[in-house]
Amino acid sequence: MPRNRAPAPATTSDEEETAVRADALRPTLELAEQIWNQLDAGEIPRMRLPLRTKQNLEFRMREGVWKLGRQMGTRSARKLDGALMLLRTFYLVDFINEMAKSKKTSTLRELYYISEAWQEAKFHSEDESNLLIEDLEVLCQRLREDFRLHPEENGASVLGDLTIKERNRKGIVKTINCRDDVGDGGYALPFNVEKGKIEFVKTSAKFVIAIECGGMVDRLAENGFDEQYDAILIHLKGQPARSTRRFLRRVTEELKLPVVVFTDGDPWSFRIYASVAYGAIKTAHLSSYLATPSAEFLGVTASDIENYDLPSDHLSEQDVRALQAELTDPRFGTAEWRSEIELMLKNGKKAEQQSLAKYGLNYVTEHYLPEKLAEMGVL
Amino acid sequence: MPRNRAPAPATTSDEEETAVRADALRPTLELAEQIWNQLDAGEIPRMRLPLRTKQNLEFRMREGVWKLGRQMGTRSARKLDGALMLLRTFYLVDFINEMAKSKKTSTLRELYYISEAWQEAKFHSEDESNLLIEDLEVLCQRLREDFRLHPEENGASVLGDLTIKERNRKGIVKTINCRDDVGDGGYALPFNVEKGKIEFVKTSAKFVIAIECGGMVDRLAENGFDEQYDAILIHLKGQPARSTRRFLRRVTEELKLPVVVFTDGDPWSFRIYASVAYGAIKTAHLSSYLATPSAEFLGVTASDIENYDLPSDHLSEQDVRALQAELTDPRFGTAEWRSEIELMLKNGKKAEQQSLAKYGLNYVTEHYLPEKLAEMGVL
Numbered sequence: 001m002p003r004n005r006a007p008a009p010a011t012t013s014d015e016e017e018t019a020v021r022a023d024a025l026r027p028t029l030e031l032a033e034q035i036w037n038q039l040d041a042g043e044i045p046r047m048r049l050p051l052r053t054k055q056n057l058e059f060r061m062r063e064g065v066w067k068l069g070r071q072m073g074t075r076s077a078r079k080l081d082g083a084l085m086l087l088r089t090f091y092l093v094d095f096i097n098e099m100a101k102s103k104k105t106s107t108l109r110e111l112y113y114i115s116e117a118w119q120e121a122k123f124h125s126e127d128e129s130n131l132l133i134e135d136l137e138v139l140c141q142r143l144r145e146d147f148r149l150h151p152e153e154n155g156a157s158v159l160g161d162l163t164i165k166e167r168n169r170k171g172i173v174k175t176i177n178c179r180d181d182v183g184d185g186g187y188a189l190p191f192n193v194e195k196g197k198i199e200f201v202k203t204s205a206k207f208v209i210a211i212e213c214g215g216m217v218d219r220l221a222e223n224g225f226d227e228q229y230d231a232i233l234i235h236l237k238g239q240p241a242r243s244t245r246r247f248l249r250r251v252t253e254e255l256k257l258p259v260v261v262f263t264d265g266d267p268w269s270f271r272i273y274a275s276v277a278y279g280a281i282k283t284a285h286l287s288s289y290l291a292t293p294s295a296e297f298l299g300v301t302a303s304d305i306e307n308y309d310l311p312s313d314h315l316s317e318q319d320v321r322a323l324q325a326e327l328t329d330p331r332f333g334t335a336e337w338r339s340e341i342e343l344m345l346k347n348g349k350k351a352e353q354q355s356l357a358k359y360g361l362n363y364v365t366e367h368y369l370p371e372k373l374a375e376m377g378v379l
Numbered sequence: 380m381p382r383n384r385a386p387a388p389a390t391t392s393d394e395e396e397t398a399v400r401a402d403a404l405r406p407t408l409e410l411a412e413q414i415w416n417q418l419d420a421g422e423i424p425r426m427r428l429p430l431r432t433k434q435n436l437e438f439r440m441r442e443g444v445w446k447l448g449r450q451m452g453t454r455s456a457r458k459l460d461g462a463l464m465l466l467r468t469f470y471l472v473d474f475i476n477e478m479a480k481s482k483k484t485s486t487l488r489e490l491y492y493i494s495e496a497w498q499e500a501k502f503h504s505e506d507e508s509n510l511l512i513e514d515l516e517v518l519c520q521r522l523r524e525d526f527r528l529h530p531e532e533n534g535a536s537v538l539g540d541l542t543i544k545e546r547n548r549k550g551i552v553k554t555i556n557c558r559d560d561v562g563d564g565g566y567a568l569p570f571n572v573e574k575g576k577i578e579f580v581k582t583s584a585k586f587v588i589a590i591e592c593g594g595m596v597d598r599l600a601e602n603g604f605d606e607q608y609d610a611i612l613i614h615l616k617g618q619p620a621r622s623t624r625r626f627l628r629r630v631t632e633e634l635k636l637p638v639v640v641f642t643d644g645d646p647w648s649f650r651i652y653a654s655v656a657y658g659a660i661k662t663a664h665l666s667s668y669l670a671t672p673s674a675e676f677l678g679v680t681a682s683d684i685e686n687y688d689l690p691s692d693h694l695s696e697q698d699v700r701a702l703q704a705e706l707t708d709p710r711f712g713t714a715e716w717r718s719e720i721e722l723m724l725k726n727g728k729k730a731e732q733q734s735l736a737k738y739g740l741n742y743v744t745e746h747y748l749p750e751k752l753a754e755m756g757v758l
Contacts, residue, residue: 104740105601107594113736116690152594157567166562169601176562183545183555185567188536191597215486215531218570222484222548311495357492361483 024146046076064293157186160232265300266350267322403525425455443672536565539611644679645729646701
């Protein structure tokens with residue numbers, strides 16, 4: 001097996017996990033120290049953090065991803081609102097450190113309810129707690145996963161010849177091959193796919209195909225596409241969760257595998273692709289962890305709808321508006337995307353990926369994908 | 380291990396799978412023969428099938444589930460619409476038999492697109508194709524899984540000491556322990572959980588806890604609840620998919636394990652419980668496969684919200700209307716449910732299951748669940 005496809009698995013010993021976690025918490029303690037020093041010097045405590053407004057977002061053409069700009073804001077205890085925000089921040093820092101000590105994790109919703117005990121500093125909605133966690137990510141340059149916080153729903157599922165090691169919640173490391181050791185449901189990504197939690201052991205795969213719909217993943221698996229073409233199938237489950245995007249990023253980076261994205265052919269699916277490749281506005285502060293700029297869009301393209309004469313629907317008014325918005329979105333600023341979007345607007349048609357079944361259940365794996373992948377130079 | 384918890388695994392040899400499938404298709408061929416005979420006798424072809432109208436639904440108090448009544452309807456080729464329905468039915472029968480021969484399965488959406496090739500008999504919407512499949516289930520007394528048809532999304536995930544055998548799509552039988560052989564994401568239920576596809580091998584569990592939210596499943600798993608109390612955790616993912624309900628039914632029936640249902644405390648979660656226990660109106664023809672009448676509701680109850688002083692929200696107008704509708708729903712016809720619903724209406728409050736985090740991350744597994752399960756006689 002070529003070296004670049006089989007990185008030596010990093011050790012995932014208890015010591016190492018502890019080390020990773022300690023490093024994750026350090027910036028939260030520095031933050032606390034900073035406030036302590038301000039209080040000690042008799043100053044009104046304050047924090048400076050990058051603004052996460054739309055005006056402070058920059059699309060970095062060279063890296064191909066969204067990043068936060070240089071504008072900074074200040075949160076000070078001079079006013080009641082600011083004081084409450086600072087109090088809340090340190091209740092959160094305290095909770096995060098407590099969790100690490102007791103080796104717990106928490107859902108974002110649990111955190112919201114945990115704050116019931118913070119009295120006047122408690123959150124009034126889950127949006128409020130989610131925003132504060134994102135602030136802390138920006139301030140500390142860490143992922144919320146490092147803080148042991150996670151959303152309700154887990155990530156996607158993976159099918160194909162990829163062997164991973166997962167350290168489960170009991171600290172036991174399990175070696176799982178995502179083709180041989182799982183059922184038809186595949187390997188379910190946990191919410192944390194960071195190093196220390198998941199390591200890649202080996203793969204014989206030549207590329208990764210990230211797929212919007214579960215039905216299409218099942219089709220490719222049933223038709224043996226993963227084995228015939230040495231592919232890893234990843235189910236995006238619509239707009240992909242953070243853990244799915246992080247997993248894709250790690251797969252490209254560490255296994256040096258190309259990623260292609262296979263979705264429906266409509267403006268919303270274009271955005272699924274964009275969030276995989278260039279990141280989302282909401283998580284611009286994490287683009288370098290989550291985005292996979294080398295990911296390529298396979299289809300369904302507007303020209304596929306014509307070339308393959310696919311059953312299609314008319315674009316709705318909403319679809320048209322979404323496409324028009326994409327024409328001014330820097331993520332779709334290339335000549336290829338512009339002509340793709342303009343063609344879809346001109347033809348007024350969208351199509352689902354499963355519409356390829358018009359030609360039978362094997363068409364997608366025997367004709368469509370081999371043709372498209374050859375065109376893209378992946379096969 | 381007591382005998383009733385460790386049924387001998389049924390053989391899942393290739394021959395047996397073929398036998399199961401042949402039996403599944405027999406009624407579709409009988410249907411075809413029937414029409415053939417009518418045509419041969421010079422009659423206008425027709426089919427009789429139980430009406431699936433609301434008026435023809437009966438709640439069978441003794442069995443505790445919804446069933447179809449005795450009213451029958453006739454579909455005849457006398458009119459164009461009826462003729463098209465018959466044509467469509469036999470295109471579908473043909474497709475189902477072809478799939479079985481080539482060992483394929485198909486998503487409901489693929490079927491919809493497959494019908495593009497049926498010319499004037501093609502479906503005009505996915506609702507239309509879904510309805511016809513349900514008709515065929517009623518006519519043939521089979522599950523759509525027997526016809527190798529499945530929805531887009533798979534079932535829930537399972538965590539706990541339960542060893543199953545799954546025959547995967549390549550025909551290979553895999554033995555998987557849902558605690559030791561999976562990652563934190565658990566064992567993902569495939570869309571088909573019938574005998575021949577999945578067999579139970581053994582378990583040390585004493586009961587099953589079916590849980591609405593993924594975050595709560597993670598909480599119980601992280602806190603080691605499954606090991607401490609010998610429980611199998613099943614994530615319902617909101618309103619549970621067919622395969623999840625079928626899996627719960629098989630677990631109670633074959634492993635003789637009690638099932639408790641743990642959801643949010645609101646009218647919509649009551650309905651999740653009802654669909655697990657008594658079946659849904661839409662799948663009344665399948666209640667004896669899908670419903671688990673012995674499943675008990677654990678909470679969050681209206682009285683829990685008071686007794687545990689949980690953070691709650693006000694009932695919306697929609698919530699109130701849903702509760703009022705439940706008062707006339709025969710599935711909630713018991714004295715317990717009536718008083719539960721009336722209490723919720725009186726207090727005007729609902730609460731999420733994760734609101735128990737108000738008292739810390741361990742409260743649910745150290746206090747709430749042991750108390751409630753002891754009350755119910757499960758622990």
